[in-house]
Amino acid sequence: MLLPYHTEGRREAGCDEAGRGCLAGPVFAAAVILPSGYDNPRLNDSKKLDERARNALRAEIEADALAWSVATCTVEEIDRYNIFQSSYRAMHRAIDSLTERPDFLLIDGKFFVPHADLDHCCVIKGDGKYQSIAAAGILAKTHRDEYMLGLHAAYPQFAWNTNQGYPTRAHRAAIESHGATVHHRRSFTLLPGGKQYRLFE
Numbered sequence: 704m705l706l707p708y709h710t711e712g713r714r715e716a717g718c719d720e721a722g723r724g725c726l727a728g729p730v731f732a733a734a735v736i737l738p739s740g741y742d743n744p745r746l747n748d749s750k751k752l753d754e755r756a757r758n759a760l761r762a763e764i765e766a767d768a769l770a771w772s773v774a775t776c777t778v779e780e781i782d783r784y785n786i787f788q789s790s791y792r793a794m795h796r797a798i799d800s801l802t803e804r805p806d807f808l809l810i811d812g813k814f815f816v817p818h819a820d821l822d823h824c825c826v827i828k829g830d831g832k833y834q835s836i837a838a839a840g841i842l843a844k845t846h847r848d849e850y851m852l853g854l855h856a857a858y859p860q861f862a863w864n865t866n867q868g869y870p871t872r873a874h875r876a877a878i879e880s881h882g883a884t885v886h887h888r889r890s891f892t893l894l895p896g897g898k899q900y901r902l903f904e
Contacts, residue, residue: 705746705834707737709809709824714769716798716805717835720790721749721843725868726878727861727887728851729775730786732793733842734801734808736769737835743767748831749844761845764838771838772800773846782890791816797839811836858884858903 708715720732749757765771774796776789784792795818798808808815808823811830815823829836848867855863861877861884868874868886878893882903887893894900 704744705837706832707740707742707834709807709833713806714803715807715809715835716770716801717809717811717829717833717837717839718794718797719811719830719836719840719843720793721840721847722868723786723790724870725888726870726874726891726893727778727863727868727884728847728854729777730781730790730793731773731775731843731847731850732790732797733771733773733839733846734794734797734805735764735771735835735838735842736801736803736805737838738767738769741767741834743834743838746834746837746841748828748837749840751831752841754848757841757845760838760841764842768838770801770803771842772797772802773842774800778886778888781888785890786888787814788816791818794818809833809836811840854886858886 716734716736718734720730722730774793776793781789808821810823810825813825813827815825830840851863851867860881866874878900882901883893884903
């Protein structure tokens with residue numbers, strides 16, 4: 704069972720990201736404020752859930768949450784600012800887009816850039832400890848997977864419908880064969896061993 708809150712009586716927003724380790728596509732972040740007393744025993748770390756469970760929980764979270772938001776940082780921003788700063792920027796955008804202002808932020812992970820004078824707490828593996836962080840992780844993951852599925856229709860060579868842009872062996876082989884698209888992160892090591900790649904045409 705995940706914890707319902709960090710400190711009782713506060714309006715806490717759980718925050719998490721998805722896609723930080725991908726070779727292609729934006730990084731997504733979500734912020735979720737769950738109602739006081741909310742308890743969903745099926746909430747868990749999105750990586751421990753299958754696609755059907757994640758999608759079902761996404762619908763429940765979006766219906767039940769007091770407020771929720773999903774935001775992104777583009778590939779261009781990732782290449783300009785680096786993936787860590789871009790992850791924080793996406794979280795900041797998600798927090799700013801909430802229709803209710805939180806009193807406190809619960810952040811998945813070890814680090815965070817403070818934002819909007821809001822107190823926060825970083826929780827390592829927080830998506831397996833707090834319901835609001837787990838909910839945010841599920842929204843970030845499902846919205847990003849949906850986005851990458853849309854890109855897959857235009858770039859089926861890279862199988863983004865199954866790897867979602869992560870650095871699988873098949874994904875890297877496709878980059879070597881077909882080149883890097885405008886959706887690939889040029890600041891990342893797209894091919895191992897410093898191999899050169901061409902641009903996708």
